[in-house]
Every structure is written in structure tokens, then in C-alpha cells.
Amino acid sequence: MKLAVIGGTGLIGSQVVTDLNAAGHEAVPHSQSTGIDVISGQGLDEAVAGADVIVNLTNSPTFDEASLAFFQTSMDNLLAAGREGGVRHFVILSIVGADQVPELDYYRAKVLQEDILTAGPIPYSIVRATQFMEFIDAILSWTADGDTVRLPATPIQPIASKDVAAAVAAVAAGTPLGGIRNIAGPEVFSLDELGRLTLSHKSDSRTVVTDPAAGMFAVVKGDVLTDKDAHLAPTRYADWLA
Template sequence: MKIVVVGGTGLIGSQVVRRLTEHGHEAVAASPASGVDTITGEGLKEVLQGARVVVDVSNSPSFADDDVMAFFRTATGNLVEAAGAAGVGHYVALSVVGSDRLPEAGYLRAKVVQEDLIKQSGIPFSLVRATQFFEFVGGIADSSAEGTTVRLPGAGVQPIAAADVAAVVARTAAGEPLGGTVEIAGPEVFGMDEWVRTGLAFRHDAREVVTDAEARYFGAKPGKDGLLPGPGAQLSETRFADWLPVNPPVK
């Protein structure tokens, strides 16, 4: 069947397209580079023609609070409208574990708005909420750095490999709509400070990770369990220590 993957050239989207194609589906990667712009609506009608499923793994180019809210509100609104008009029967979106628990974080507030627009669309849907990707370990350090010091809370995190996220998203897209949300996470719980410290040390990054209970994560204080999945989450098998040696930092 035809499955359109919005954000199909990104970290998750490209892997979703590959997996769906390998399983015999007509997976179409939609992005501004292919003439599809969810902000302006350009190309949406054309790319969704004949599609049975749309997968939304797109992301805002800016994480500033106002920018990210404007992106998800506008892009999701346009995509929902176009998908409904095209008769799409399944809308799959990737979201974030803990989004509804941390309203202080502008990015997570915007993801809740995205989820609500999808739920209210009338289109059968599946929401996949993932924890932080292993691939984000360097970016989290960068966003929390003050010179050579990285300040992070000891909040619990259960990070997951992007490849494992893509596998779940692809499998969900090929299946029947859930009409709800599934949470996915890695097999191990770390303190955020511990996780980032381990990642930096492995990559010989000399920055010092300091545990700071007052440090924020995208503007929020996540607390001990704010970023952890709830009971019943699907856990992947890839461990961080096994992932690190085969995933050098992107230059």
C-alpha cells in the first residue's frame, strides 16, 4: 500500500521509508526537498493522492518556544486537512514520552497540541511516544553547556536507539490504527546526568557533567520520573553501551 512519510528524509523518516519499502510497501518520502511543504501546504494534495497511511515524523527547524508551537500547529493542521480530503485511513505520528506531564517545556507543549489536532481530526490514528534517542546525547550536552561545564538534573531517562524507534513506527504504519498511544523506550534507566556523562566520556569529550537539581531540560524540571515511560511501554533491546562503539558522533 502507499504510505507517505512526512519528514521522510530525516533521522527517523529515512529509516521508516527503507523498512516499509523492504516489506513491499510504496513508501514515499515527503519533505520540502521533494516539493512538499506542510507549512504552506504546497504539494500535500498531490503526494497524498492514493495514500492509505500518512506517517508524520517531521520536526520544527527551530526549538524556540513560539517557533515550535507555530510549526506543529500549522503543519499538523494542514496535514490533517489534506489527509482527510484525500481519504487517508490511518494517521501515524511520532511524539515524546512525558509531553503531557511537562507543560513548562515549550517543545513538549507543542507536541501535545500536535497530538490533540490528530485526535480531533476524525482520521483513525496511532501515536507513538518515544523517549530520548541515543543520538541526542551530544545535543543535550551542547544545550546545557556553560563553557566546559554541562549542568544536568539527575532525572530518570530511558533512552532508545533511533533505529528501534523507526522499526516501531514502520510496524505501526503497516498495521491497523491503534486509536490511542503506545510508549516506547530503551531497556535501561539512567539519570540524565549519568547518561550524558557516559556518552561524553566514551567520545573523549573533556566537558565536565555536573549534577544540578535546579537544571532544566528544554525549560522544564522533569523531576525523577517525568521523562520515564509508564507501565506497559514497549522496550527495545539495544543497550547504550552496545550502540556507542558503532555510532561515532556526526561531524
């Protein structure tokens, strides 16, 4: 099976390409560095020519309202190229609970991406993942101030990027789901607790203060960032830290 992995040189994409090729498929990575542009459409027809599957792992360069236009244009261009090229399966990676947080521009943009795909002409699969373990440091940096990191107690179920990639590769190599597969890490933490674990492991002396108004995830209510019915990945956070 031949797969065009758009965004195939990034954190998830590069691992998806490796996993698919190791399984005997022909997965070809495409990105700006290989000469394609999902906004202008440059190189897309050539990138998907002869592909059975498109795996779209591109991401908006911003998390603000401009991300809506990015996903609208990129999906329109990729679906058009895929339809013209006879692609039989289109896969995207989204976020668990994205449809439950309309207050966040980026989450609304990911829901828009899903909606464009489901209304499109190509059989599809959507993989929704919880927050990546690799992004925890960035989350801490958003609310760091001197010796203090302020975090809400929002429940979070972090997943390792290698487990995300494995799940995306498995879905891409299978028949179209015509729906959503949710994936998550095996453990649920409160975000402030996760911050303390992370700083302790790194012997970082900063103090985590529980602040329900701090950071991007302060607007997330309840257990939106977790999913009790998700397919659980094997990697535990402590093992990933180690």
C-alpha cells in the same frame, strides 16, 4: 500498502521509509527537498494522493512558543489533504510524558499535535518515544561551559533512532491504534550519569557536575522521561556508543 511519509528524508523518516519498503510496502518520502510545504500546503494533495497511510514525522524548526503554531498549521493542512485523498490511517511520532511537562513550550506543542489528530476525521495512531540516543551530544552541549558540563539527575530512558523507526513502521503498517503506543530504550539512567558515560566513551576530559537547575530538563520532575509500561526496544546505550 502505499504510505506517504511526510518528513521522510530526516533521521527517523528515512529509516521508516527503508523499513517499510523492505517489508514490501510502497513508502514514499516527502519533505521540503521534494517540493512540499506543510505550512503553506504546497504539494500536500499530490503527496498523499493514492496513499493508504500518512506518517507525519515533520518537526518544528524551533523548540520555543512558535512550535505551537507550526504543529497547528501543519496538522490542519495534512488532515485536510488526507481527508480529501481518502487516507485511512494517520500516524505521528510524539514524546513519552509530553503531557506532564506543560512548562516546556515544545512539549505543549506536541500535546497540541496529538489533540488535533485525535479530534480529526482520520483513524489514527500515536507513537510516543523517549529521548533519542542520537540527541545526547546535543543535550550535553546545551549546558557545557569550558571543562564542565552541568546536568540534572533527571531519569532518562534513551532509545536508538533505528528502534524508533522500526516501531513507527510497524504501527504504520498495522491497523489504527486509536490511541498511544509508548516505546523506550531498555535501560534507565540519570541524565548526569548518562553524560559521564558518554564523555568517558569518547575520552572527553570534561567533568559532569550534577546541577538540578541546569538545562531544558531541569523542569522535568520525577520519572516523566521514562515509562515502565512502554514497549522496550532492544538496543542498549553502551552497544549504541560502540
